Amino acid sequence: MRIVSAPVRSLRSDAARNRESLLAAADAEFAEHGLEASVADIARRAGVAKGTVFRHFATKEELIAAVVATYVTTLRDTARDLLDAEEPGAALLEFLTVAADQRQQRDITLLMTASAGDSNVARLRDELHAGIGSLVDRARDCGAVRKDITGTDVFLLMCAPVHAVEYSSDPSPDLWRRYLAIIFDGLRAEGAHPLPQPPPTWP
Amino acid sequence: MRIVSAPVRSLRSDAARNRESLLAAADAEFAEHGLEASVADIARRAGVAKGTVFRHFATKEELIAAVVATYVTTLRDTARDLLDAEEPGAALLEFLTVAADQRQQRDITLLMTASAGDSNVARLRDELHAGIGSLVDRARDCGAVRKDITGTDVFLLMCAPVHAVEYSSDPSPDLWRRYLAIIFDGLRAEGAHPLPQPPPTWP
Amino acid sequence: MRIVSAPVRSLRSDAARNRESLLAAADAEFAEHGLEASVADIARRAGVAKGTVFRHFATKEELIAAVVATYVTTLRDTARDLLDAEEPGAALLEFLTVAADQRQQRDITLLMTASAGDSNVARLRDELHAGIGSLVDRARDCGAVRKDITGTDVFLLMCAPVHAVEYSSDPSPDLWRRYLAIIFDGLRAEGAHPLPQPPPTWP
Amino acid sequence: MRIVSAPVRSLRSDAARNRESLLAAADAEFAEHGLEASVADIARRAGVAKGTVFRHFATKEELIAAVVATYVTTLRDTARDLLDAEEPGAALLEFLTVAADQRQQRDITLLMTASAGDSNVARLRDELHAGIGSLVDRARDCGAVRKDITGTDVFLLMCAPVHAVEYSSDPSPDLWRRYLAIIFDGLRAEGAHPLPQPPPTWP
DNA sequence: AATGAATGAGGCTTCATTCAT
DNA sequence: TATGAATGAAGCCTCATTCAT
Numbered sequence: 048m049r050i051v052s053a054p055v056r057s058l059r060s061d062a063a064r065n066r067e068s069l070l071a072a073a074d075a076e077f078a079e080h081g082l083e084a085s086v087a088d089i090a091r092r093a094g095v096a097k098g099t100v101f102r103h104f105a106t107k108e109e110l111i112a113a114v115v116a117t118y119v120t121t122l123r124d125t126a127r128d129l130l131d132a133e134e135p136g137a138a139l140l141e142f143l144t145v146a147a148d149q150r151q152q153r154d155i156t157l158l159m160t161a162s163a164g165d166s167n168v169a170r171l172r173d174e175l176h177a178g179i180g181s182l183v184d185r186a187r188d189c190g191a192v193r194k195d196i197t198g199t200d201v202f203l204l205m206c207a208p209v210h211a212v213e214y215s216s217d218p219s220p221d222l223w224r225r226y227l228a229i230i231f232d233g234l235r236a237e238g239a240h241p242l243p244q245p246p247p248t249w250p
Numbered sequence: 251m252r253i254v255s256a257p258v259r260s261l262r263s264d265a266a267r268n269r270e271s272l273l274a275a276a277d278a279e280f281a282e283h284g285l286e287a288s289v290a291d292i293a294r295r296a297g298v299a300k301g302t303v304f305r306h307f308a309t310k311e312e313l314i315a316a317v318v319a320t321y322v323t324t325l326r327d328t329a330r331d332l333l334d335a336e337e338p339g340a341a342l343l344e345f346l347t348v349a350a351d352q353r354q355q356r357d358i359t360l361l362m363t364a365s366a367g368d369s370n371v372a373r374l375r376d377e378l379h380a381g382i383g384s385l386v387d388r389a390r391d392c393g394a395v396r397k398d399i400t401g402t403d404v405f406l407l408m409c410a411p412v413h414a415v416e417y418s419s420d421p422s423p424d425l426w427r428r429y430l431a432i433i434f435d436g437l438r439a440e441g442a443h444p445l446p447q448p449p450p451t452w453p
Numbered sequence: 454m455r456i457v458s459a460p461v462r463s464l465r466s467d468a469a470r471n472r473e474s475l476l477a478a479a480d481a482e483f484a485e486h487g488l489e490a491s492v493a494d495i496a497r498r499a500g501v502a503k504g505t506v507f508r509h510f511a512t513k514e515e516l517i518a519a520v521v522a523t524y525v526t527t528l529r530d531t532a533r534d535l536l537d538a539e540e541p542g543a544a545l546l547e548f549l550t551v552a553a554d555q556r557q558q559r560d561i562t563l564l565m566t567a568s569a570g571d572s573n574v575a576r577l578r579d580e581l582h583a584g585i586g587s588l589v590d591r592a593r594d595c596g597a598v599r600k601d602i603t604g605t606d607v608f609l610l611m612c613a614p615v616h617a618v619e620y621s622s623d624p625s626p627d628l629w630r631r632y633l634a635i636i637f638d639g640l641r642a643e644g645a646h647p648l649p650q651p652p653p654t655w656p
Numbered sequence: 657m658r659i660v661s662a663p664v665r666s667l668r669s670d671a672a673r674n675r676e677s678l679l680a681a682a683d684a685e686f687a688e689h690g691l692e693a694s695v696a697d698i699a700r701r702a703g704v705a706k707g708t709v710f711r712h713f714a715t716k717e718e719l720i721a722a723v724v725a726t727y728v729t730t731l732r733d734t735a736r737d738l739l740d741a742e743e744p745g746a747a748l749l750e751f752l753t754v755a756a757d758q759r760q761q762r763d764i765t766l767l768m769t770a771s772a773g774d775s776n777v778a779r780l781r782d783e784l785h786a787g788i789g790s791l792v793d794r795a796r797d798c799g800a801v802r803k804d805i806t807g808t809d810v811f812l813l814m815c816a817p818v819h820a821v822e823y824s825s826d827p828s829p830d831l832w833r834r835y836l837a838i839i840f841d842g843l844r845a846e847g848a849h850p851l852p853q854p855p856p857t858w859p
Numbered sequence: 860a861a862t863g864a865a866t867g868a869g870g871c872t873t874c875a876t877t878c879a880t
Numbered sequence: 881t882a883t884g885a886a887t888g889a890a891g892c893c894t895c896a897t898t899c900a901t
Contacts, residue, residue: 061879062885083286085870096887101872103885156416163419196432203414204429210359210413211406216366216453225447226407229399232443233436240435244428250419265860289896299862301899310896467900468864491891502866507893509864562822569825602838609820610835616765616819617812622772622859631853632813635805638849639842646841650834656825671881695875705883707877716875 066103068093073114078153082111082161112165115158119171122146126178136191139182140231143205147223150209176202176249193239197246204230269306271296276317281356285314285364315368318361322374325349329381339394342385343434346408350426353412379405379452396442400449407433472509474499479520484559488517488567518571521564525577528552532584542597545588546637549611553629556615582608582655599645603652610636675712677702682723687762691720691770721774724767728780731755735787745800748791749840752814756832759818785811785858802848806855813839 072093076084086107090097104110125145132138162168180198187194208226212218232238275296279287289310293300307313328348335341353359365371383401390397411430415421478499482490492513496503510516531551538544568574586604593600614632618624681702685693695716699706713719734754741747759765771777789807796803817835821827 065885083870086872087870097871098873098888099886105872107871156413159417199418200428200432203417204410204432206417207407207410207414207429207433211410213359213363214406214409215402215450218450219447221447222450225403225445225449226410228443228445228447229403229407229436230410230433231436232441233432233434235441238435238438238441240431242428242431244422244424244431246428247418247421247425268861288894290894300897301862301864302860304897305860308897471864489891492893493891503892504867504894505865511893513892562819565823605824606834606838609823610816610838612823613813613816613820613835613839617816619769620765620812620815621808621856624856625853627853628856631809631851631855632816634849634851634853635809635813635842636816636839637842638847639838639840641847644841644844644847646837648834648837650828650830650837652834653824653827653831674882694873696873706875707883707885708881710876711881714876 062103065093065095065099068095069100069103069110070114070117073110074117074153077111077114077155077158082157086110108162108165111158112162112168115155115162115165115168116171118149118153118155119159119168119175121149123171123175123178126175126182130178130181130185134191135182135185135189139186139191139201142179142182143201143208143227143231144224146205147208147227150206151212151220151223156206156210179205190236192234193236195239195242195246196234199247199249201234203247204234265306268296268298268302271298272303272306272313273317273320276313277320277356280314280317280358280361284357285360289313311365311368314361315365315371318358318365318368318371319374321352321356321358322362322371322378324352326374326378326381329378329385333381333384333388337394338385338388338392342389342394342404345382345385346404346411346430346434347427349408350411350430353409354415354423354426357412357416359409359413376452382408393439395437396439398442398445398449399437402450402452404437406450407437468509471499471501471505474501475506475509475516476520476523479516480523480559483517483520483564488563492516514568514571517564518568518574521561521568521571521574522577524555524559524561525565525574525581527555529577529581529584532581532588536584536587536591540597541588541591541595545592545597545607548585548588549607549614549633549637550630552611553614553633556612557618557626557629562612562616585611596642598640599642601645601648601652602640605653605655607640609653610640671712674702674704674708677704678709678712678719679723679726682719683726683762686720686723686767691766695719717771717774720767721771721777724764724771724774724777725780727758727762727764728768728777728784730758732780732784732787735784735791739787739790739794743800744791744794744798748795748800748810751788751791752810752817752836752840753833755814756817756836759815760821760829760832763818763822765815765819782858788814799845801843802845804848804851804855805843808856808858810843812856813843 069089073084073089076089076092080088086100087097089110090100093100100110104113122145126142129138129142132141159168159172176198179202183192183196183198183201186192187196207230208223211226212223215222272292276287276292279292279295283291289303290300292313293303296303303313307316325348329345332341332345335344362371379401382405386395386399386401386404389395390399410433411426414429415426418425475495479490479495482495482498486494492506493503495516496506499506506516510519528551532548535544535548538547565574565578582604585608589598589602589604589607592598593602613636614629617632618629621628678698682693682698685698685701689697695709696706698719699709702709709719713722731754735751738747738751741750768777785807788811792801792805792807792810795801796805816839817832820835821832824831
């Protein structure tokens with residue numbers, strides 16, 4: 048067994064480092080300027096030439112999808128990990144907290160909408176949806192949330208706390224926790240009023 | 251009164267009609283394509299030349315702000331009207347229903363963010379905020395909503411039901427009512443848990 | 454009848470002048486650099502901004518097709534005019550002379566290939582083909598060209614004299630006449646040998 | 657003879673094989689996409705990395721010239737071989753047939769124009785020109801072609817049959833033989849009309 | 860006051876070429 | 881020597897805005 052493998056890896060690690068830089072830069076630029084962030088600015092921020100962006104991501108769309116994929120992957124993994132938690136209600140709240148915290152730093156709604164057509168993102172989103180569904184099922188079974196709530200409901204409400212805060216011009220960094228608490232109170236069994244519409248179906 | 255005034259008036263009414271056409275066209279185009287809707291398309295839809303857009307609105311930003319202003323004005327008036335309602339709790343729910351219904355048809359979050367710097371929009375928003383504050387005060391006073399909720403909270407949560415629905419790929423037209431009901435349940439006094447963060451201050 | 458029509462026309466004449474400048478500039482640039490001539494260079498040569506090119510021609514392809522159309526139109530008209538000539542053989546030779554002379558100044562083979570998909574160019578080409586067909590029919594009927602020649606043959610050979618000259622590095626300006634004469638000798642009835650392949654059909 | 661030579665040799669033969677692969681790939685790509693064929697596609701088709709292309713050919717121009725050289729070399733050799741043929745007229749026709757057949761498969765006009773400045777191609781072209789000159793001299797001496805024709809004339813007309821066919825949208829594979837026959841009839845002594853221009857001089 | 864032609868900056872993407880490994 | 885990642889110039893096209901008519 049020789050150390051020859053080291054240089055081979057280093058070649059790739061250069062490219063991998065650039066890829067990471069690009070994802071980070073894209074993440075930051077999209078956070079600051081939305082989808083209109085230019086590829087040129089992303090490249091500059093990543094410290095690479097414009098052409099390098101397209102070596103890693105064939106189109107801007109693909110770059111957006113790659114950024115989104117990192118977020119959705121993290122969320123999916125979080126949901127899966129929490130399936131082993133002892134208290135289903137606390138697990139669901141924890142998931143929503145992590146989800147909002149992540150999104151607090153970056154509003155990925157736009158990005159997610161833009162990459163709806165990406166098959167990888169679609170798969171990850173389905174997996175995330177499934178994970179949330181399981182969390183909700185467990186929480187519902189033990190009475191931690193109201194009976195008439197589905198995983199899809201929670202999936203759709205996941206980002207609400209952050210969106211609420213976005214309307215504020217200069218919010219305190221943890222303000223979203225306030226709105227998560229309010230919305231979670233709305234999900235609880237106690238004091239629940241009948242809902243006027245049936246839950247949506249997952250496509 | 252001279253005859254000259256006749257053509258002047260007709261010109262003015264022409265201009266006024268153009269302005270209305272432009273606002274309607276801009277509203278529709280922004281609804282379909284978001285902020286990227288082009289001035290050229292808006293002009294075409296309004297049936298006027300591109301140059302005419304800029305005679306009425308010096309920049310695209312100003313046009314966006316004008317569209318936003320129509321929405322915020324309507325909401326402000328709705329809030330004010332509901333101050334005379336007999337049941338404060340029902341009045342607040344009605345306001346949130348109207349707000350969500352209006353936004354259901356047009357996602358103006360983007361527009362609103364884009365026109366945050368417009369002084370007219372800022373004024374209208376402040377007035378809307380004040381109206382919501384009064385609605386909430388009345389509802390809180392009679393126990394229809396929890397004690398620890400402020401008008402600013404409701405202002406920020408106002409759009410949450412619509413945003414939740416936006417994540418859905420093919421929502422039923424009234425799905426937002428489901429999420430408004432859930433969130434409103436979270437605002438009720440009944441079954442409220444303590445909130446982890448203090449309410450935000452209005453700038 | 455008022456002179457009001459004058460200013461209206463002048464508006465258009467400004468645009469029309471730009472359109473003509475653009476066609477001339479494009480013609481020249483394509484002649485010098487082939488299809489790789491850049492839109493920016495064409496705009497510069499025409500003395501207009503880049504954006505103006507796209508106001509007149511939505512895509513570069515459309516511009517190419519417009520240039521080609523001017524040539525094909527001229528040729529079609531030439532063919533039609535010569536249908537009234539007294540001597541069919543001389544008329545056909547005259548047509549080929551005009552065709553080669555026009556192409557001597559600009560090699561439009563590439564352009565024509567590039568704009569094969571343009572419907573206007575296709576129509577003009579069909580009309581040109583029909584005109585050449587009539588010229589050839591008349592010439593054949595009076596024995597000026599060999600019996601086994603069709604209009605499509607002449608259409609395809611039309612550019613051969615110019616192409617031959619293009620291989621020469623520094624040809625005299627009228628050298629193409631030499632090759633037209635040789636090829637036309639090949640089209641004559643006198644001394645014709647049987648042809649190994651049937652004539653092509655027009656699509 | 658040392659063992660070291662083995663890897664060295666194998667490296668060389670590898671390089672030679674790569675060179676051949678590249679020429680074949682370039683030939684095919686240029687045939688399919690013209691001069692715009694990308695170096696990346698050529699490398700991929702040859703099964704080597706992009707960098708390897710530039711190890712063998714310093715620039716894309718050089719690669720084009722190398723492809724052209726293979727064609728011109730073949731033609732030159734064909735011309736030289738046919739100098740020993742018994743029937744000068746048939747030999748000239750055979751040469752033109754081979755030339756057109758070769759070009760039928762690949763349109764190298766563009767390539768040839770692009771590599772006009774390459775000294776190797778220039779030398780080969782001169783040798784080809786000389787060979788054609790000898791073929792024409794012999795044919796002229798025995799009356800197989802008209803008196804006023806030179807080798808340069810035939811050199812320039814060599815590609816005409818193929819070019820004629822290129823205008824056709826869907827030609828039969830042997831259509832060029834028809835136009836070669838017509839043009840060759842124009843080169844014959846019988847029925848020749850005086851030519852309006854003197855023959856070109858070879859640079 | 861309206862028109863629509865012109866402007867030109869800026870966006871995404873391609874590609875020949877260079878260079879570190 | 882081969883690789884393929886990186887470069888950056890250049891290309892086509894869009895669009896908010898200006899201006900002559």
